[in-house]
Structure formats: C-alpha cells, structure tokens
Amino acid sequence: MELYYCTNCTKYTMDQKCKICNKSTSIPRPPKYAPDDKYTKYRAEIKIDERRLKGLYQKT
Numbered sequence: 001m002e003l004y005y006c007t008n009c010t011k012y013t014m015d016q017k018c019k020i021c022n023k024s025t026s027i028p029r030p031p032k033y034a035p036d037d038k039y040t041k042y043r044a045e046i047k048i049d050e051r052r053l054k055g056l057y058q059k060t
C-alpha cells in the first residue's frame, strides 16, 4: 500500500485524492535533483499561499 501526501492539508493519506480538500495527492519523497534551497523556497511559497487563502496572511 502506498502512502500519499496532501500538500494542501499537509496530511498523509492512502488515497490519490485528498478526502479533506479533494486535491490530488503525491507520493512524498525528497527531491533528488533539486537543490534544497529551491525546494525550501517552493515550500515557503505554498505556506504563504495557504495563509492567504485562509485569510490569515499578516504583514510583519
């Protein structure tokens, strides 16, 4: 059985589609060719986007 990961909910699931947000999930695995730097930036962008969607985005 494969374990999938929903980047939107940041939760693991057994399904290829998240039952919470209905978005497609992906198999969690560390990027082999992408530099850590780039990956972190990408994750940060997702975080900011999430906050904006939830209306919790605040300027510091």
Ligand SMILES: [Zn+2]
Pocket (backbone or CB within 6 Å): 006, 007, 008, 009, 010, 018, 019, 020, 021, 022, 023
């Ligand atoms: Zn989800």
